Amino acid sequence: MIRVAVIDDEPLARTGVIARLAAHAGVEVVGEYGDGPAALAGIAAQAPDLVFIDVQMPGMTGLEVLAAIPADVRPLAILLTAYENFAVRAFELQAIDYLLKPVDDERFVEALERARRAHAHRRHDRADIDTVSAQTSPPTPNYLDRFKVRLGRRITIVPSAEVDWIEADGDYATLHGKGRSYLLRESLSRLSGQLDPWQFLRVHRSTIVRIDRVAEWQPLPNRDALLRLHDGTLVRASRTYVGVLLDRLAGGPTA
Template identity: 30%
Template sequence: MTIVKTLIVDDEPAAIEGLRLRLDAFPHIQVIGEANSVAEAITLIHIQRPDLIFLDIEMPEQSGFELIRQLQPEHCPAIVFVTAFHQHAVKAFEVRALDYLLKPVKLERLAEAIARVSELTSNSADKAQLLSAVAEITKEQQAGNAGSSKERSAEDNAEAAEPQYCIERQKLVIQDGRNPIQLIPYQDIIWIDAAGDYMCVHTQAETYVMRARLKSLIDERLPDVFVRIHKSTVVNLTYIEKLQPLCNSEYNAVLLNQKVLKVSRTYAKALKQRLLG
């Protein structure tokens, strides 16, 4: 198996250590260095020539985008973004960045990202697209900063404000390429349950269907107010009216709309802790 020389770039030592420990599960991933800043990373890249970089986006002096902007496509390692936020990574991911991981990094998602490495690391066209996208993002950020120091038109102000609002933090985005994109406010979602390869997203007014894995929804998209109560069900805590005990340490969760959902023994303890504090 080909060894993948890997660099970790993050300003948080704990985040680096956590990722390094998870990478121990992948023998072909060889961590050759760690950097706490863009300047350190550039030096290591020139010396070590890594094949892969796990790159934090939010860093104090220069962002991860600034690092990528200084690279050339022919010398650009594969990039896996590591971020606590969706809004930056999604833009580059849409133009074929290798992958992005949300903090805290889950081992299963890490394995998926690493599986993509051998498929895409040598594709210079994809890297060129990534660099181009990062350049555009950087220009948007600079334009937003410049706008704070001088008077701008209403249209420019709206454009500058746009990066500060992240749809995926406020609403669940449902799209399948055929139907109109649905944007469902998280506070309107009562519960979500699995139906084969699809998820049924229930609100007071309607049920929406989306193709997704329940685990990926929980790990990467749903706010903390959503809690798993069954292997196939998550519920919005704010809609639970009461818990009715059953046998075998199981419960029925009665919702405000009087819908009753089964709480399996596996998830009952964690649910009670969240409700009772």
Template identity: 40%
Template sequence: MNLPRLRTVLVDDEVLARLALRQALASHAEVEIVGECGNADEAMQLVQALQPDLLFLDIQMPGMDGFGLLHELSPERLPLVVFTTAFAEHALRAFDANALDYVLKPFAQARFDQAMARVLKHWQGLHAGHGPLAEQPAAASAGSGYAQRISVRSGERLHVLATDDIDWIRADGNYLHLHVNGARFLHRDTLQHLLAMLDPACFLRIHRGIVVNLARVAEIHPLFQGNAEVVLRDGTRLTLSRRFRVGAMAALGLRRSAPARA
């Protein structure tokens, strides 16, 4: 597979650390360093201007730290991320932030190459199916323009979920809880962005932070003040807010009760 080079930005407040990164990357021809900077504010500007594919990111920097930077960046164009730091205690939080890897300073070339192998494997996965042989059998499903699958990181694993298998979704800031066949996956994205990818004929927003798969809806129970309760086939009970009730009634084929005649 002929992959494009990874356009890469280095973010570290220490000049020597950025030099060490350049030296470690020298043997990786698949990487093109397009920029470097020393703090999160500059990094945000570079990411917005250059839209890199890969970010080598220090954690502890003056002002905003690396985690703060990821929180501020738009999930619509979030680069692949490898954290580079001298502090091992941040490792768990780094993977929670969906980083591909976490490399300790000073860099050992063998460990760095291992991280790059992981990056390249993910990069290949992102480009899998873009060739002409893969496009033809996928044309029927891709013709709708809506996502058929979503990749979700869990620890060091990447789960590929079919969107049809999602039962319901709950938003939590810049993260989403995807409920799939009794399991729950934490996915870094906004509800608004994911909704734009999902088929509106299959997924319905019933609350400011809740979306359901219409195929999973079993019952609707009216509540007070125009609200209602949506019961899914697995017994999950979710609130249908008054704000979204009209759209839900149309999507579910419901009609308002007609007034009784004398």
């Protein structure tokens, strides 16, 4: 069970997030707050594992709320915002994702899946700290490093290092790399939560790219961007993802 608090000065925004969370098993909403001071008191009392928190609130911003909480007890955070220019500071404060308003349903599910995985890793790490010596390295996240692709009656193993980008194909996904394509019986949303965010990043609701394959990006008038990969492939990045993409291309913090 992951315990969640929702923080936003707009009641309708809080209601919308809570309604979305109600559709997901293993999630308990332990509080909702309309301003920073109330959120700080509520987080101290309820100790949620995860907060959905608005960046722009009167009096005290969402980032200021997170910064006021000691790092060792600070909850994981998914930011709610209409802006994109806070990425580096946000990830320093353990924000694992952000959702642009109005919130897209598919992005909401993706962010919640990422939070579940991060919460599981955090619990694992804290359990290890309590039971093993300080010399023991904490476990690393178990991200996918290869894909099992069914070709007729055969199973082909495709290393993730050979994949340049991934696109949605209905309920499945297609891997592209080294001039070849492979149909994978897995949804793009599920894959996004299983891949190492240092290597792969979702840049569109239908596209994931390997970050080190991006050779060039060009901003578009609608705040989207056009990416050119090293093999010449052109991929569109939507404005929902551009802020994090630019941060990762610059070598900034990751979720």
